[in-house]
Amino acid sequence: MITARTVIRAVVALAVTAAGLAALAAASAVRLPWHGANTAALRLSWSAHPERIEVCRALSKAEVEARNEHMRQRVECDGKAATYALRVRVDGALLGDEVVQGGGLRHDRPMHLLQSYAVSPGVRRIQLEFSRRERASDDSLRGAAAVPDADTGIFAGRAAREASERGRLTRAAVPPRLTLDTAITFAPQQVVLVTFDPDGRRLVLRVDTASRRVP
Amino acid sequence: MTTRRLRLARPTLAALDAVANRVYGWRWNPIYQSGTVAVVTLLVLLATGLYLLLVYRLGAPFASVERITQDLWLGRWLRSLHRYASDAFVIAAVVHAWRMLAQRRSWGPRTLAWVSGGVVLAAGLVEAWTGFVMVWDAFAERLAREGARLFDALPIFSEPLSRIFAGEVAVPSAFFFVNLFVHIGLPLGLGVGLWLHVSRLARPTLLPPRTLSWAVVAALTVAAIVWPAPLADAADPLRLAVATPINLATAWWLPWSEQLPPLTVFALATVVALAFLLVPSLTARARTGMLAPSVVDPRLCTGCNQCPQDCPWEAITMVARTDDRPTLVALVDPALCVSCGICAGSCAPMGVGPVGSSGRDQLDAIRLSTVPALRVSSDAPIPSNVVFCCAEAPASHREALRARGALVREVRCAGNLHSSAVELALRGGAPGVMVFACPPRDCAGREGPKWLGERLFNEREAELQPRVDRRRVRVGTMAGGDLRGTLQAFDDFARDVATLAPLPVSGDQDVTQDCVTSADAGGRE
Ligand code: SF4
Ligand code: SF4
Numbered sequence: 001m002i003t004a005r006t007v008i009r010a011v012v013a014l015a016v017t018a019a020g021l022a023a024l025a026a027a028s029a030v031r032l033p034w035h036g037a038n039t040a041a042l043r044l045s046w047s048a049h050p051e052r053i054e055v056c057r058a059l060s061k062a063e064v065e066a067r068n069e070h071m072r073q074r075v076e077c078d079g080k081a082a083t084y085a086l087r088v089r090v091d092g093a094l095l096g097d098e099v100v101q102g103g104g105l106r107h108d109r110p111m112h113l114l115q116s117y118a119v120s121p122g123v124r125r126i127q128l129e130f131s132r133r134e135r136a137s138d139d140s141l142r143g144a145a146a147v148p149d150a151d152t153g154i155f156a157g158r159a160a161r162e163a164s165e166r167g168r169l170t171r172a173a174v175p176p177r178l179t180l181d182t183a184i185t186f187a188p189q190q191v192v193l194v195t196f197d198p199d200g201r202r203l204v205l206r207v208d209t210a211s212r213r214v215p
Numbered sequence: 216m217t218t219r220r221l222r223l224a225r226p227t228l229a230a231l232d233a234v235a236n237r238v239y240g241w242r243w244n245p246i247y248q249s250g251t252v253a254v255v256t257l258l259v260l261l262a263t264g265l266y267l268l269l270v271y272r273l274g275a276p277f278a279s280v281e282r283i284t285q286d287l288w289l290g291r292w293l294r295s296l297h298r299y300a301s302d303a304f305v306i307a308a309v310v311h312a313w314r315m316l317a318q319r320r321s322w323g324p325r326t327l328a329w330v331s332g333g334v335v336l337a338a339g340l341v342e343a344w345t346g347f348v349m350v351w352d353a354f355a356e357r358l359a360r361e362g363a364r365l366f367d368a369l370p371i372f373s374e375p376l377s378r379i380f381a382g383e384v385a386v387p388s389a390f391f392f393v394n395l396f397v398h399i400g401l402p403l404g405l406g407v408g409l410w411l412h413v414s415r416l417a418r419p420t421l422l423p424p425r426t427l428s429w430a431v432v433a434a435l436t437v438a439a440i441v442w443p444a445p446l447a448d449a450a451d452p453l454r455l456a457v458a459t460p461i462n463l464a465t466a467w468w469l470p471w472s473e474q475l476p477p478l479t480v481f482a483l484a485t486v487v488a489l490a491f492l493l494v495p496s497l498t499a500r501a502r503t504g505m506l507a508p509s510v511v512d513p514r515l516c517t518g519c520n521q522c523p524q525d526c527p528w529e530a531i532t533m534v535a536r537t538d539d540r541p542t543l544v545a546l547v548d549p550a551l552c553v554s555c556g557i558c559a560g561s562c563a564p565m566g567v568g569p570v571g572s573s574g575r576d577q578l579d580a581i582r583l584s585t586v587p588a589l590r591v592s593s594d595a596p597i598p599s600n601v602v603f604c605c606a607e608a609p610a611s612h613r614e615a616l617r618a619r620g621a622l623v624r625e626v627r628c629a630g631n632l633h634s635s636a637v638e639l640a641l642r643g644g645a646p647g648v649m650v651f652a653c654p655p656r657d658c659a660g661r662e663g664p665k666w667l668g669e670r671l672f673n674e675r676e677a678e679l680q681p682r683v684d685r686r687r688v689r690v691g692t693m694a695g696g697d698l699r700g701t702l703q704a705f706d707d708f709a710r711d712v713a714t715l716a717p718l719p720v721s722g723d724q725d726v727t728q729d730c731v732t733s734a735d736a737g738g739r740e
Contacts, residue, residue: 009238009240012238013238013239013243016238017434021299021434021435021437021438021441021442022438022442024299024302024303024306024438024464025299025438025441025442025444026442027302027462027463027464028298028299028302028444028445028460028462028463028464029442029444029445029460030460030461030462030463031458031459031460031461032458032459032460032461032469032470033457033458034353034357034455034456034457034458034459035455035456035457036455036457037457039455040455041455043381043382045378045381045382045383046383047374047378103373103374104373109373110373110374112373112374112375112378114375114377114378114381189454189455189456189457190453190454190455191382191452191453191454191455192453193381193382193383193453195381195383206382206383206453207453
């Protein structure tokens with residue numbers, strides 16, 4: 001039997017349910033601040049192989065012959081992966097100064113860089129330097145070609161192959177020094193990305209459509 | 216400290232239950248049904264998710280979701296329904312866990328249910344996370360970045376995951392594929408978790424009453440149509456969004472997580488997970504007195520196989536006897552028994568039940584206190600009716616019934632009450648016996664009200680003997696916040712009983728023996 005009490009109860013139940021659902025919907029659309037309203041960012045992101053710093057030594061003929069035939073190498077190298085210093089200046093102020101090294105336990109895996117710096121919107125001068133920390137004299141890549149023995153016998157063509165492999169590794173690695181010095185207009189909320197272009201072997205800027213380079 | 220908090224949790228829950236009972240009535244109180252409501256929301260998620268999956272494009276995630284949202288007739292509200300169902304799932308699961316904790320139903324044999332429930336809830340949160348990321352709007356990007364930031368602190372990936380969102384290249388489809396894979400794969404794990412959650416139960420109730428199920432679906436659908444779920448701007452790795460919408464029900468952790476170092480987040484998550492896992496041992500109580508496991512008296516057990524059928528926790532098995540009687544004998548596994556006492560009401564010869572709560576213990580208690588009180592009351596102009604109610608029943612209701620002249624007696628659970636106790640009270644001089652059970656979905660013993668009704672009125676073992684006038688016996692529901700309903704039910708019963716001719720007081724000497732004889736006859740059939 002429908003009584004006034006039943007009706008009131010149904011109305012209250014509907015009202016409470018509606019309020020609960022409205023709260024559920026409101027809780028699904030709460031605005032949560034994320035980045036500041038008038039901010040921009042300079043982001044650095046790239047992956048590259050570190051150079052390999054090797055100390056190479058040409059083996060003597062006796063040393064080579066003392067080895068099993070399949071183990072005979074004329075040049076033996078001992079080395080490590082290079083480390084890099086990253087310096088980031090915005091309008092002359094040093095925002096970032098850190099050491100970047102390759103991944104893995106021996107740091108000989110590719111290095112992955114991802115840094116972000118908050119920047120005020122406006123025209124900003126960006127200076128970026130990414131340079132190898134080890135001295136050039138540590139690098140004995142060129143020494144590898146200076147093998148005294150003739151390229152004959154089981155070594156036939158090997159010197160060329162080794163040189164080409166070393167060249168490939170050098171090209172695959174990041175150059176010893178990368179720089180970027182430019183001025184750019186940061187629009188509010190804009191991210192300017194600096195990345196490494198492996199084909200051009202240089203740092204390049206990626207900006208969204210709202211940005212423009214200052215000539 | 217923990218115990219004090221738990222003591223506070225109980226009255227808080229009771230107060231909330233009382234409010235919900237007043238608003239919806241105990242039959243439709245969604246808080247009683249929180250566990251099953253969570254299952255309904257899962258089904259809604261499954262149904263709406265299947266549709267969304269059909270129109271979702273891995274290669275253009277935002278564009279496909281935007282297209283869904285622009286479809287006013289179907290896509291928009293289905294997506295919103297999917298969203299609100301996931302919110303409702305988390306809320307219902309949390310309420311359910313809180314209910315179990317407040318009612319101290321989170322330890323001992325219930326440990327597996329507690330732990331698996333926690334895992335299901337955690338999986339639900341991860342599921343919501345991956346679901347939001349699928350949309351690939353600004354909120355999705357925010358969640359994805361936070362996830363990547365946390366994972367990057369672990370020595371798992373050689374390349375930081377965060378670089379996916381650096382903006383060097385478009386976010387690869389592989390990322391969305393893996394995300395989708397997790398989003399689809401997790402529900403399978405969720406299903407296993409749910410199965411574990413109810414695996415200890417004899418007859419798990421997975422869904423609420425049909426009307427309530429559809430009411431939940433309808434309510435969420437209305438919300439989805441009236442307040443469509445927001446879609447933020449498309450994710451843009453080279454734009455810094457000032458703010459994003461956030462879903463508080465499922466991503467409440469995000470504002471905190473973003474402020475903390477990843478390892479602190481992991482440490483906090485571990486602490487929360489450990490605290491959750493430790494709840495069963497922190498809330499465990501000594502298994503003595505009321506909480507002692509049920510025991511079987513093999514001398515009384517006739518091997519009728521009724522108590523294994525009635526036990527809601529499958530804690531009783533029938534095993535070979537060690538004496539020369541030809542029947543099997545019941546055996547209670549204390550590790551599975553939750554001491555609900557339901558078995559005590561199921562045994563005609565009263566050979567099983569928790570210590571102090573077996574049928575025989577109940578008869579002793581009635582002989583000791585109720586029958587003498589009835590003798591006194593029989594001289595009064597209106598003799599007292601006897602009311603049996605659950606020990607969990609609200610004290611205010613019991614007091615109000617006493618004030619109306621009822622002789623109120625408590626049993627551990629209405630399903631614990633042996634039918635012979637009802638008969639004994641009538642033979643002892645009570646004009647009528649009313650048994651108040653908790654609302655069925657609020658029964659700590661899970662099936663107390665169901666078996667009580669079956670035993671008193673539908674001849675389920677141990678049934679109320681045919682000689683007992685059913686007009687003098689009634690079962691009611693005592694729900695917090697519904698004192699009016701309790702008193703109304705009692706007044707109606709008392710009025711009906713008053714119209715019946717007075718019963719002669721016949722003594723109680725035969726009650727126990729009658730039950731044994733009846734069970735023996737049943738066993739021989
Ligand atoms: S109900 Fe009683 S008689 Fe029947 S099996 Fe259980 S303990 Fe034995
Ligand atoms: S008290 Fe009886 S019915 Fe309850 S769990 Fe234990 S054995 Fe099963």
